[in-house]
Amino acid sequence: MTTPDARLSANRLHCGARGTLAVIGLALLAGGAQAAPDGKDVFLAQKCNTCHSVPAAGVEATVKIEKMKGPALPTASMATDVERQSHVVRQEELIDGKKHPKKFSGSDEELAALFGWLGQLAAEPAPGASGE
C-alpha cells in the first residue's frame, strides 16, 4: 500500500535534485561567460566613444559638435579616482555641478572592466588630458 506513494515522493526528490543541478550548471555557465568582459568592447558598446576619444587605444570621438565632447580618456584622475568616476557615469554623482551627459547602463562587471581598461591606459595619460 505504501509503495506507490513512496515511489512518487522518491521520484519528486529525484526530479528536484536534477532541477537544482541544472540550475547550478546554468549559473556556472553564465558566470563563466561574464567573467571577463573586455573593457574596450564595453566602452564601444556603450557608445562612450560618441563623446570621448581614447588616444592611447586609437579611439576617436564620433560626435561632430565640439562642445558636446568630453575630455579625452583616460584623464589623469582615472587611476586614482575610479570610485567617484563610477558614480559619475552612473549619474549617481554630479560632475562640475551637472549630471554626466550619459548614464552607463551596463552591469557592475562591465563597468569594472571598462575602468580597468582605462586604468591600465592611465599609466600613460592621454596627451592634452587635464585630469580635472
Ligand code: HEC
Ligand atoms: C553625450 C556625450 C558623452 C557621452 C556619450 C559620454 N560622456 Fe563622459 N563626459 C562627457 C562630458 C561633457 C564630460 C565632462 C563633464 C564635466 O566635466 O562637466 C564627461 C566626463 C566623463 C568622465 C570624467 C573624467 C574626469 O576625469 O573628470 C568620465 C570618467 C567619463 N565621462 C566616462 C564616460 C563613459 C565611461 C562613457 C560611456 C558610458 C561616457 N563617458 C559617455 C560627455 C559624454
